[in-house]
Amino acid sequence: MANNKVTDQKKAYQSKVMMLLKSDKGGSILIAFLLALAVVVPVCNLMVPESSALYMPTYIVVLLGKYLCFALLALALDLVWGYCGILSLGHAAFFALGGYAMGMYLMRQVGDRGVYGNPELPDFMVFLDWQALPWYWFGFDQFWFAMLMVVVVPGLLAYVFGWLAFRSRVTGVYLSIMTQALTYALLLAFFRNEMGFGGNNGLTDFKDILGFNLQEDLTRVMLFLATVVCLVLSYLACRYIVRSKMGRVVVAVRDAESRVRFLGYRVEHYKLWIFTFSAMLAGIAGALYVPQVGIINPGEFSPLNSIELVVWVALGGRGTLYGAIIGALVVNYAKTYFTGAFPEVWLFALGGLFVVVTLLLPKGIIGLIEKQSGRFSKKRKIKSKDEALPASESKQALQRNQT
Amino acid sequence: MLQNSGSSFKLISIAILTVILALFLLPLPIVQAAQDSAKQSSFEQIVTLLAQKSFKEKAKALDALSHVDDERVERILNAMLESRLYYLKSDKTVVFTEKVDGLYQLNAVLNQESLGTVKKKKIKKISLNNKLRKKIRLILAKIKLSHPDAAVRYSGVKELLKKTSAETLFLFRELRIQENDDAVLEAIDTGIALSEIESTDVSTQLDAIKVLGESLLPVARAKVAALAVAAGNAENIDLKVRQAAEKSLKKIDGSLEFYAFIEKLFFGLSLGSVLLLAAIGLSITFGVMGVINMAHGELIMIGAYTTYVIQLLMPNNIGMSVIVAIPAAFIVAGLVGIAIERGVIRFLYGRPLETLLATFGISLILQQLVRSVFSPLNRIVETPAWMSGSWEINSALAITYNRLYIVIFSLMVFFALLVFLKKSVFGLQMRAVTQNRQMAKSMGIRSTWVDALTFGLGSGIAGVAGVALSQLTNVGPNLGQAYIIDSFMVVVFGGVGNLWGTLVGAFSLGIVNKFLEPWAGAVLAKILVLVFIILFIQSRPKGLFPQKGRAAE
Secondary structure (H helix, E strand, C coil), X not given: CHHHHHHHHHHHHHHHHHHHHCCCHHHHHHHHXXXXXXXXXXXHHHHCCCCCCCCCCHHHHHHHHHHHHHHHHHHHHHHHHHHHCCCCCCHHHHHHHHHHHHHHHHHHHHHHHCCCCCCCCCHHHHHCCCCCCCHHHCCCCCHHHHHHHHHHHHHHHHHHHHHHHHHCCCCHXXXXXXXXXXXXXXXXXXXXXXXXXXXXXXXXXXXXXXCEECCCHHHHHHHHHHHHHHHXXXXXXXXHHHHCHHHHHHHHHHHCHHHHHXXXXXXXXXXXXXXXXXXXXXXXXXXXXHHHHCXXXXXXXXXXXXXXXXXXHHHHCCCCCHHHHHHHHHHHHHHHHHHHHCHHHHHHHHHHHHHHHHHHCCCHHHHHHHHHHCCCCHHHHHHHHHHHCCHHHHHHHHHHHHC | CHHXXXXXXXXXXXXXXXXXXXXXXXXXXXXXXXXXXXXXXCHHHHHHHCCCCCHXXXXXXXXXXXXXXXXXXXXXXXXXXXXXXXXXXXXXXXXXXXXXXXXXXXXXXXXXXXXXXXXXXXEEECCCCXXXXXXXXXXXXXXXXXXXXXXXXXXXXXXXXXXXXXXXXXXXXXXXXXXXXHHHHHHHHHXXXXXXXXXXXXXXXXXXXXXXXXXXXXXXXXXXHHHHHHHHHCCCCCHHHHHHHHHHHHHHHHHHHHHHHHHHHHHHHHHHHHHHHHHHHHHHHHHHCCCCCCCHHHHHHHHHHHHHHHHHHCCCCHHHHHHHHHHHHHHHHHHHHHHXXXXXXXXXXXXXHHHHHXXXXXXXXXXXXXXXXXXXXXXCCCCCHHHXXXXXXXXXEEEEHHHHHHHHHHHHHHHHHHHHHHHCHHHHHHHHHHHCHHHHHXXXXXXXXXXXXXXXXXXXHHHHHHHHHHCCCCECCCCCHHHHHHHHHHHHHHCCCCHHHHHHHHHHHHHXXXXXXXXXXXXXXXXXXXXXXXXXXXXCCCCXXXXXXXXXX
16 A cells, blocks of 8 residues: 555656656756766776776766766756846856855864864864854754755845845846856955955865765765766756746746736746745755865856856757756866866867857757757747747847837 | 464464353354364365274264265265275275275275275275264265255255254254245254253243144154153143143144045045046946947956057157057057957847857957967066156155056046047947937948947057056956956946946045955955945946936936
8 A cells, every 4th residue: 555655656756757858858868868877987987897998987977076066057057047037147156155065064074183183173263273163164063054054055145136136126237247246256255264264275175074085986976976866856846947837937037027027927036036046056066066076265256157157058058958067068078178188278269169159159059959950840949049039138139229 | 473472372262262162052062173174174184084993083074074065075975874985004095995896996085086996905994883873874964954955955854853862953943044945944843843842941842842733754743642641640741731742642643644534535546547447448338339348358458468568669768658558558459349349249239148258258368368478477567767656745645656647547538538429520420329320320320330439449448548557556367357347346336328427436436445445454345345336236226327318228
C-alpha cells in the first residue's frame, strides 16, 4: 500500500518533470548531457586507473565544476534578462555574496588548524589583532545556517534594491547602471579590512566541508555532483516558473510593461519576485563555486565579472534558459584556452565577442542553430523571433524612428 | 700734535663709551663692533679671517661679513652651511670646493675663477659648530630681509619667525621702520609680537596676544595656546592676559577652521571638475543622443595617452606640450569616437541594452590595445613648470596650481560647449535632430552625419578630459575604468540631457565626497556617495533637473 503510494508520487513527479520538458527539446538534451556527465565524471576520475587513457585528472573535474557554477549563474541572469527584460549588471554581486556566506562557513570549519591556531578567530582577524568575532560571523559554524544565508543574503539585498528600484519605476538602462553601481560599491566595501571579510585577500585556506577534506578527490567529485544536481533542479525550477501563469505575466511585462499595468497586474511585484529568486540562484552558484576553487575575494564583485556574465547569456541566446548554460560553458572554455595559450588575445576576443554577438547574433548560438537547421515549425520561429527582440526595445526603436 | 692726540683721545673715549653702552643693550655691541670692522677691512680680508681655527674668531668674522653689502656674502655663507668652504693649508686662501672623482675642484671665493683640482691633503674644511650655524642662518635671513623684492623679504621674515629671540626682536623693530610692503609688515608685526608675548609688562603682552590672534602661523598659535593653558594653572599670570589669550586662541582656531573649510571646498571643487570633465562628454553621447557608451572611459584614456605621446615627441618643451595635447587629444579621441559610431553604434540605435554591451566590448578591445602597444605599466606624464607649485594664500591655505588650472579649464570647456551647442550651426542641427529626426531630415539636415559628428564631439571632449587627468594621476590602461561609473552617476544624478544638471551634479558630488572623507575615510565616502545616488535615483528617477515637456519622452 505504502509502496504503491510512493511509486504513485514518483510517477506524478516524473510526469510533472516530463511536462516541464515537453516542447523543450534543447532543455531535454541539455539535462541528458548533464546527467551523463554526472555518471561519466565520477567513473573516469575515481574508478578508472590513472594510467588509463580514459582517466580524468582531478583538476578537470574542478574546472568542469567551476563551469557548471557559472552556468547556474548564467541561468539566473537569463531568467531576469531574457524573460523579464531586466538587464542586471550586478549579478556577480549576488554570486559573490553567496560565495562569501559559504566561505565564512568554511573559514569557521578551519578551527584551530589556521596559521595562528586560534580556535575561534580566522587567521586574518588574528592578524588584524581583533579580539572577538564580529556579530555577523555568528552562526556560520553551523552548516544549515550558512546554507540559509547563502540564499537569504543575496535574496534580501535583491529584494531591498528591487523594491526601491521597481517601485519608483527605474527601468532599462538606468536600472542596469544602478546595478553596476551597486556591485561597484560592494567591491569597494569588501576591499576594506574593517569590513571583517578578509579585505583584499578575501577568504581562503579552507580545510574541509562537513568533515570531508576539500583536497580529496572524492570530496571534489561529490561537490561536482552537487553542482550538477543544483543546476538540473534550478533549470527545472526556472522552466516551471517560465511555463507558469506568472511566467507568462513576466514575459508580458518584458514586452509591454505599461499595458500589463493597465490590465491590473502589479508589475513591480512580479519583477521583484523574479529578481529576488534569480539573486538567490546566483547565491547558490556562488556557494557551490567557493569550495571548488578554494578562494573568494572582492575581485568577484568587479563590474567586469557581471558584464562578462551578460555576454555568456547573450552568446548562448537569451530567453531560452538552456542557451544561457551553453553560452556560459562555451565562453568559459574559450577563456581557459585563450588565457592559457594567448593571454594577450583574450580581451580582444572577449571584446570582439560582445560586438559580434550584439551586431550579428542577436539570438545567440541557439538562434543560429535554429536558423541553420530549419527543422522547427513556422509557428515556433515566429515565437522565438518575438522573444529575441523584446517589444519594449522594439517600441523604443519605433519611437526613435517616429521622432 | 696736541690736537691730534686730543682727537685720538676723543676717539678712544667714544669707543669705551660705546662698549659700556653695548654691554647694556645686549645686541648692540656686536653690531657696533662689526660696523667698525666693516669700515676698516675690505671684503677679502674678512673672508680670510674665516680661515681661523677659533670659533670665536670665526664668529667675529661672520659678524663682519654680515655688514658687507656684497652679493658674494650669501654664496659664501651657503657654501659654509653645506660644508663646501675650505681653505688652502699653504696660504690660507678660502675657496669653494666641489668633489670630483675623489679630487677637489677649487673655485676662488672672490671671482668664482677655477683654481684647478687638488688632493684632500692640501685643503682644510672651515668647520662650524651649532652656534655658528645658527648665526649663519640668521645672517642669511637678514640678507634676504634687505632684498629689494618684497616676496624674498617676506620669506626671510617667515624664516626668522620660526625661532624668535631678543636679537630678532631688535632686527624686526629696525626693519619695521623701513618696510612698506603690507604683507611683510604684517609678518614683522607677528614676529615682534612673538617676542613681546614673553614680556613682563601686561599691556605689552596684551597687545602682542591681540596681534597673534590675527596670525595663522602654527608657532603663533602654540605660543598663545601655551599662555592660555599655563594661565589656567599658574596664579601669577594676570587674569586679563589669560582671558585675552583664550580669546585670541579661539579666534585663531576659528580662522584655521574656516581655512580648513575653504581648503576642503576647494578639494571638492577640484574633484568635481574632474568629474565634470569626465561626464561632460558623456552627457552629450548619453544625454543628447541616448547612446550608452561604456567605452567613454577608454576615450578619456586615449586622450591621456595622446598627451603622453606628444610629450615624447617634444621632450624639450614640456610647457607647450600640454597645450598642444588639448586639440590633439580632441581630434584623436573624436576620430576614434566617430569610428565607433560608424562601425558599431549606428546599427544599434534604439536598442540601448545592446549598445551598452557592444560598447563595453569596444572598451575591452581598446584597453587591451593600449596594453599591447604601451605596455600594461603606468606611464608618467610630466607636469609643466607653470602648472606645478602652489599658490600660498596664507600660512594655513595653499592651493596647488594644477588643481586650480583644472577647475578653470573644466569650466572653460563647459561654457565653450554650451555656447557651441546654442550658437553654432552644427549645434542647431544637433538639437534639431535629437528633438525631431524626421522633421530635421526633411529640412535637409543629414541626420546620419550629425549623429556621427555629435558622437565625435562627445568623444573628443572625453579626450580633452584625458589631458587634464594625465596631470593629476598616472596614465595607465585602467585609467578609464576608474571614471566610467562615476561619470554615469554624475549624468544620471544631474538629469539626462541637461548640461547644467551635469555641472551641478559633478560639483555637488565632488564636494559631498570630500566633506565625507575626513569623517568616513576615502573608500567609505565613495561607497556612501554611490549608495546615496542609488537611493536618490529611486525617488527622482529623472535626476536633479529632469527635462520637461516634449523633450522628456
